[in-house]
Amino acid sequence: MRKIVIPGGAGYLGRSLSDYFVGLGYRVVVLSRGAESRWNDVKIVPWDGQTLGTWVHEIDGADAVVNMAGRSVNCRYTVKNRQAIYESRLYSTRVLGEAIRSVQQPPKVWINSSSATIYRHALDRPMDELMGDIGTGFSVDVCRQWEHTLLTSYTPYTRKVAMRTAIVLGRGSGGAMTPLLNIARLGLGGKMGSGTQFVSWLHLEDFVRSVQWLIDHEELDGAINAAAPNPCTNADFMRVLRFVCSQPIGMPSQRWMLEIGAFVLRTETELLLKSRRVVPTRLVASGFTFNYPYVYDALRNIVRE
Template structure:
């Protein structure tokens, strides 16, 4: 049994990176984040600077790490014009490539490397859920980003470092981008379905996301692709209804598809983020024995709304 206790989080300055850094700090790990700027959210968290595309002095921080976790990637909550698309690709592909090269230079490389991907890699699914063994990969820009991201990761040769791909569903946390946004539109009275409301919403509570990452680090037999999503996805209609009921908001106007498209355009985003049906199950996590603290949306919303 290896006694090292150091977690390195590339892209550790964002929503998930910060939550994960604090989680592992509380578990007694030494935590170091790699980012373009020091977010300084805790004095106890160490920091190394990179530009996200060049191998330099930050690379030696990977020596003797228990785990390297890559959370870097420009937010997909933007308009998909050519410049943004290029940055969405580059911020994922370049970071993954140089992290693989950095591992290759280590005398004592990390025991495990977990690289972010997304549950959006699966097709728009209204007929059946997608899981690791039987899920079908979709088409289009966001899917292509995930496929190239995973290919870059799979191409890296790290013979002494176990590799795990995190196909993460939408992470619900009090300060994260999606939950506060949904709560905001519900508070404005627009808490009805979006589009026809039949599209599925796969989600995971932030605490379970961190716990699942920890579980994958600790379980040396686990490698390859894992869906990080709760076992109980809901339809968009059910999501909005639950939010309204739990938050005690009586008015819930629906937003028809054209309104979602117009609204997304007005705020510089993409309607796909709300209208794509992401129906994903965490089969491999469940089969390996992982237990969710928040398996149902009701439980998750009770905690998020406190």
């Protein structure tokens, strides 16, 4: 039986990955800050995301490690939160490298989370792994250091992938769709800001399938964009969302309104206003096909089917 270890896998995406790989017949182990237990045939093993411990035994002999650890960026970027965002990503990645280097049978592949936000604010052209321009600012710097920590870890027998994931859309509470659906159903789902900023997104089903693809395809390493091949403008995204929700009314949100709302909700407008025009050149070139390449099909599946 093949084995996958998912550090930080107790959240929305981690649970979706766990369920998917259990369904494929994998033995799934999640490293979590919670107490050791089991759910849905998944073994939960405690770790602190910073230091080596008994959890290292789970790495030994595993086929794959998929690191999902990292404090949520859905917060105000205070000094304290910035430090937590940095440390939760860099420390967990660093200690995983130490663990992989120390075991007798290191995993064949180590997939580490990164983000499509690593690219600059792009209205003019798509950003891919080959010709994309890396941006500037706090979020980009986090991604750069995160990937640097991964790629400079000395793990000579383990292939490493930095998975630059776009916003993942799926059913169920805890994901990005919940607040978007609430906004749309209240009649507030108009364009945000100018509406010209691009939204890069990925259906949850394609997210878990792309992780499996990266595990199975040994020719893929380094930076990989995990995003649907057809990013759309925010105005188009919200229009489609209103349509599948059968809500004809969509009040637009001016930038100043979003700034006030973000302050009240303790989050940042960058999550809504930055233009992420990211395309999955390397995934597509390797033969991966998306079940949901267009936003209409993705949102219709999530909301109506």
